[in-house]
Amino acid sequence: MALDPALPVGRRIQYYRERAGKSRAVLAGLLGRSPSWLKQVEAGVLLPPRLPMLTRIAQHLGVDDLSLLTGDVSMPRALYSGMDHAALASVRRAVDGAPLGTAGGPAPRLDHIAVQLADAWRTRMTRGDHRTALAELLPPLVSAASVAASHPECTDRRRAEAMYASALNLTQMYAAFQGDGNLVWRVAERALATARASGDPQAIATSCWFLVEAFRKSGQWESAQTLTEDALRLLNPVRTENPELACAWADIAYHAAITHAVAGEAGDAWRWIDRAKAVSDALPADHWSAPTSGSRQAAALHSVTVAVELRQTGTALRWARRLPEADVIAVPRRGRHLIEVARAHALRGESEKVAERLTTAVEVAPETARWSEETRAMVRALIDGGPSDQVAGRRLADAIGMAA
Template identity: 60%
Template sequence: MPELPPSLTTGQRIQRLRKARGISREALAGLVGRSAGWLKAVENGRLLPPRLPMLVRLAEHLQVDDLAELTGAFPLPVALFTGREHPALTAVRRSIDAASLAVADGPPQHLDYVAAALEAGWAARDSRGDHRTALGQLLPGLVGDVAAAAAHPEVADRRRAQVLYASVLNLVQMFSAYQSDGNLVWRVAERSLATARATGDLAAVGQSAWFLVQALRESGQWDSAQVLTEETLRVLDPHRANSPALAAAWAGMAWHAAITHARAGESGDAWRWADRAEAVARTLPATWWSSPTSASLTAVPIHAVTVAVELRQVGTALAWADRIDPRQIPARPRRSRHLVEVARAHQLRGEHARTAELLTEAVEAASETPRWNGETHQLVRGLLDGPATVRPAARSLAEAVGIAA
């Protein structure tokens, strides 16, 4: 196989390698569990390049040993993509490992105390820029307390204790995501949903399913993510008018459906689900905000930006971005992530200076969000290779997010 020109995009490289191996578009798409239309959109540049899990699957079937052949980048260790480990990860992991056998001596922990500690955890996650550090300090003790309460034979309200446990596990997933222990993410996501289902609390089920869908989609398992999304929507649908919590749970899952379809390049389905999510979000109180899932009226333009960016509909993404002042987003990590998404749109337009400005604002909003965010790292690397005018800002950003300049 001759060396590919460095100017080729990831999609063009996939197409060249596929043809060189004599594999049809339909055959390769089927081998990685996607449609031929999706692969055509990737090859033609109408979709963003696949993420690491899908690139690995494509590389396997294209007989590629180095992912640089697909990306055109210099070789990078996989650890750069799986994420660095937070200093508190070991302690959090140990608390989860011990929780299965959690047995407390004496009377059970008062559930009001556990609920207050959990509320403080979500509040810290929303309000602090160093939110992973804040959770790393709180979670080991909180996991032990709630696991022991849920298993205690004399607990006053076992159902409530289990709902609290499921929510704590979701908080653990927020802490552990994009770090070096994917196994921990899967364990807490699946345990949370199993615990929530056992309670029969539909709002808890919706919240836990939201987190498991997030894990499935980020690992490239789009079909599984969509199956779980649609099943959860079916379960919640008859009850969504009963309370804001259930309406928010339904809207959050509908946004999941929209984003997963967008990532697969299915524009019509993506925007149909976005419209349905927005319609339900508009039934929520104006001040409603779900810390775990961001489900709210405020989040409509936030999620719409992501849908449009995944579809590479840059004008639409920026039009939605104009509908919200990032300072209106109550959770600092979510504000930071939104700024990264808007930066992605400007990067697609080749607007390097504006991309750097937005990423700088994202770091200022919540420094530990872009530090553990793959899109941010890719954007910063692009700026480092970009015009000389943005390289000083790019070097500052590289230091802030922990990558080599």
């Protein structure tokens, strides 16, 4: 049977899965993913899997020609697999070079590491080319922090472990959406283990936030929600102690909202938005968490995402209008916000506004746009559109390094 050439990837996977006589649970298990993840892929709620996962799906379904799943023989690989930053190998070496036992040599000075760490987070917030900027800062920072956390003469081990966890959180931001998914998991899990060893609730909460992000991006929603609930229980007794802990609670609650939204659970998603907003609205006006963008502005930022995931485009755009772009202090987060707004316009079929928002996102934070799966998907849709859309799509493809 010949399939309609316009049939999307998800429906093609469903067709060949059913033809092979495999249930959704069986195929998901073979892929190491959850049935809910596969359901969302087949329904088109999630973007199509990247090329390595598509190859594994084809193998398990007995599909010899990958184009039967993609419907497009000329589909560029860059659309589905993250590009490696030029310095990824050096950052990976710093992560993998952490001492296995007690570190030797002189003990690193914790105050010096604190300055390095603050400089790295400030760089991440203020640079549109944040990956390139971080690539120079991360290797010495990660190495020093890992040695300090395991050195027998460390003067404050709890502080050293909390700083090492923070350096690993920053590394996850650098490594995300590149080709080495194993590195992302390695730093996310190591950060949480290190933070737990420190006993610092702020460090634990932030590392939970990053691991939840990894769970959700890989479609592991149940794991994401379980960890979210654990983090909220941990923070609940202490969240009134200071603005940082209150912000951490709100950040995790926003995670709960987004996870419910991705799963299509609108009522739960908006209830969590309301709970998180009540806390973040009470933060000091100038409060901004570098790792999570926790702030008074967070309600609008996350509400746009929740509404987009729920396909409530009018709501998404109303929230977007409430938040001037200049109020999003962190430059990469501002770029991400513009991409989310573009997604809302894409759901409405407003290709001209999609191109406008993406063009601005590239200008504001080029490396956020370049390593965004959603951006590549929208650029591909523009290229496949009418003549004027094709011009805009090819221009954007050139700007983000994607084959047009």
